Amino acid sequence: MKTSLAWLNEYLDEPLALDEVAVNQLAEQVARTSVEIDSYTTIARQQDGLVVAKVLSVNPHPDSDHMVITQIDAGESEPIQIVTGAPNVAVGQFVILAKVGAHIINHDSGELVTLSAVSLRGQMSYGMLVALQEIGFDNKIAPKDFESGIYVFGPDDGVQPGDDAIAALGMNEPVLDTDLTPNRSDMLSMIGTAYEFGAMRHVKVQELDFELVEYETTADSQVSIQIDDPSLAPKYALRVVNQVTVQDSPLWLQKKLWNAGMRPINNIVDITNYMMLMYGQPLHAFDLDKLSHKDIHVRRANENESLVTLDGQNRTLRAEKDIVIASGQDGLMLAGVMGGISSEVDTNTKNIVIEGAIFNPSLIRATARRHNLHSEASARFERGVNWDNTFTALDHAASLVDNLANGQVARGRVEASNQQREAIHISLTAKRVNQILGTSLDVTAIAGYFDQLAFTYQINGDQILVDVPARRPDISIEADLIEEVARLFGYDNLPLTLPYGPTTPGKLSLLQRQIRGTRRILESLGLNQAISYVLTTPNKAQLFAENSTDNVVTLDYPMSSDRTTARQNLLAGLLDDVVYNAAHAVHDIALYEQGRVFIAKQNDQQPAEIEHVAGVLTGNRFASTWQKGKQAQAVDFYDIKGVVESYLKQIGVNDVSYRATNRHLNMHPGQTADIYSGTQYLGFVGQIHPRLTKAQKLAPVFGFELNLFAVLQNVHSSVSYEPISRFPQMSRDMALLVDSQVTSAEIEHVIREFAGQHLVDVTLFDEYTGDNLPENKKSLAYTLTYQNNNETLVEAEVNADFEHVISKLQSQFNLTIR
Amino acid sequence: MSLIDDLKQLKQSAVSRINSQDADIEQLRVKLLGKKGELTALLKGMKDVAAENRKAVGEIGNDVRQTITELLTEKKAAEAEAALSKQLEAETIDVTMPGAQSPIGQPHVLQQIIDEIEQHFLGLGFQVIDDTVDSPEVETDEYNFERENLPKDHPARDMQDTFYITPEILLRTQTSPVQSRSLEKHDFSKGPLKMIAPGKVYRRDTDDATHSHQFHQVEGMVVGENITMADLKGTLLSVMQELFGEKHQIRMRPSYFPFTEPSVEVDVSWDEVTPDTKPEDIKWIEVLGAGMTHPNVLRMDGVDPEKYSGFAFGLGPDRLAMLKYGVDDIRQFYLNDVRFLSQFNRKGN
Structure with missing residues (x-):
């Protein structure tokens, strides 16, 4: 504020x-x-050189029909000649003169400019008569439109030529x-x-007194009130003032309003705003003669009801939700939020009704939100106003209408409800204050802070019983009082300590360590961690989802069409990242993301949240180097598979198998494998379907996505150590010419099954297809390594084992040994 | 001419032949010292030397052999050295050309900030709650708001525009619901609850340089007997000095959160503060909200506010990263531009 x-x-x-x-x-x-x-x-900022001046004469300009030549008394020995185009200038006015050398804020540019004497169509002007908008007033707070001309002081404003206009207008406050x-x-x-x-x-506060003079005519003979439900308005009263003169407010009131950021309108409206700013109690004034019925009805909105609010908007009301002030059947205003056009006070208004009320904060809040109409009044009603001042503010307003608008205040307040606030007494001990704050204050010191706040209290030994004044609706429990003490004691003065007491171990769980380990392994494999948006489009949410029949989590009221749905896969987000990078000429990309996917359950149940990890590779795996034979090569399936293999090995998943699959619609049908540990499905790895990448003009992109929960369930976290054998290894190579559709996994499986007890490793070291081979054949070459941990291998035994494997391979596959 | 003279002459000639520029050392060794070499040939004359002179002549013969042998060895070593030098010279490369680097990825900068905070609090004996059960990103209205002392029509709900999924299910707007989920499970007979909860949160905001509909928070909470606001201040100073440096200071200002009372905003000094720094010269940057856990929150989570007290705080890794590195657009964190991500590559500090 x-x-x-x-x-x-x-x-x-x-x-x-x-x-x-x-x-x-x-x-x-x-x-x-x-x-x-x-x-x-x-408001003044750095402006200066503004004085009050009196217009002595106004004469036509010989060469202009929209400008005039004026002589101005600015409190100096000689009149000053000013040429002005202001349409409202007249002899005898007190106006604002910006003198030669004055600094004023330019109305259009907002910059500080220095005035100099100028010739306007051949006539010298030694300064400028100004509107408030020309001296730093925002249009929102200047009482008159800029087009209506220069600012003119009122007859009772008590200004003299030569007065400092900045001070007179309160611009320096x-x-x-x-x-x-x-x-x-x-x-x-x-x-x-x-x-x-x-x-x-440590300064005391004095509230202002006022005197209210009531006339013979009674208020309740002019209006009556009916409230449907007291919970709508726990306090509601009206005052009637007759024979008012609606005009501009005096300068002292206008100053207060514009410094508070409000625009002076007329004396009646200004008085209600003044009271609102002073007491925090919104008031509203109706034109009594514009009411169709003199029975004011406080009720909930009816079906299909609408009214035009003061901002000119026709508002369709929410039946049974918005509170309406009605006259007879006619809705007058949205209670506590904004007045209505139909009963607006204008310059012809003679008799007014002023409303002082407290409205239900929850209902006001809902109304302001749903109508997107957050007014000064609604802001106060929502947060809570001082119950003790509602009718005081109403009476004070009536007294001011008497003073400033020559109104006659009708006798009596017409009250429809006047619930009393429940008194709030809170007891507090010094021990408790110190226990919460870590201070060592005594009762006297604490009571001192309540003195500062002007709260009344009683001390009983160690206990302080505080009466919370109505102006502080935020204070209702002990903790609230402790906060008051803490603020006034000063947070800067609080000691600095660390919690002490029983020691607690700061330790991560196994799952937490494994997830952190997952990130570290992928980083050491050269992948940068990405964090993408969880919310995406329905299509992307399921682009690489484990199960496309799973229900998605969809926002009820999204902000934009590309953030409507919670993801069920991370790969789609990483693909977006690849697109972004490629668009910015970054083509070698290695990213991973670790985060959650969301599977919807029944309505009003939280969805399943599952931790996933995914990665992408595209472009060249290594930044290209100038060395021949080491140049970077485009990544391929085996690069991304290598990442997955290394990761699963490092995290401790055994018995991993890769099975060719074409079931993923958005993955390359010939370059994708499902990944299992035993029979447990972990995820997949492969090339993103070229249909997707080509559409984005990308090089082939390879990716994987793993269900981290499934992965970590299959971790064998204990390491079993085996002594390193002292006996030498022996190895044998074989090159097999096989049908192209035979997989390496099938061959390796047979080798391992029949290789005998001394086989320790099988490595594929060459794959060849092409010119020298028959069609639909490929050559695969393996090294088999043998070792006996207990004695030196016998060559003949190894040879026999090796021959056995070869014969098994020959019998199982249509192959030739090369 | 005597044998002695012959030996002396051989010595002389051997030295000059070995030292000659184009000497072939291996060939000379054979020629001079070999079984059919010149020295062997001369020493065959020993048999003609008078017995009493044999010893002297023998010594001279040995001296010649030794001299030649040493010289040959020396010469050979020099030759090998020269050959090596030549080879090394031939192998000289331009060491200013770039090396072949193995790529290493980095944690995301937000992850780095979270890790730093996590390390600090693990050291202070805190647990980290970040699992899908106790820290779900899709929360209930009850835990996200009502248990945090924000009933349905509370004005402070305006502070956090929310992505609802159903009237009761929403994307969490804060990590505070983890407070309640941890509190209601905690066994106070095992000591105070000390936890942090890092994670993603969501607000219904339009993305721009300073707003993001998705960002991160690290919730922190300590509840136990005699936990004070001074403990909160000390804890926050320690983590801010961890993140910004030992010479930075904090200040606390009154604020309002429905789930804490008293509530404070915490600022950290932009620059280091020394005993000579004038208070008015300190530039304060708002970094987090905190306070003493509201008794209603404790009560709703089944904790007796008369017996236990506690504090809670919420750190914003996105904002902290922006401050720490001068990132001026929060959207950078979620675009995953490799040129952005790869800059945050300091490890070990």
């Missing part, structure tokens, strides 16, 4: 200093003790813009803010 410190000083026994250094210090203190400060400024947290509704009022600053500064 924009808080003018000059205004605040009206309530403080000891005024705040308003110089720049003092205000800076105050802002810092507020930030540390109370609430954040968005900014602190003055420092304004702290507080960024209030939702709990501090008390600081949505000047009085509440005064109590807060007073507490901080």
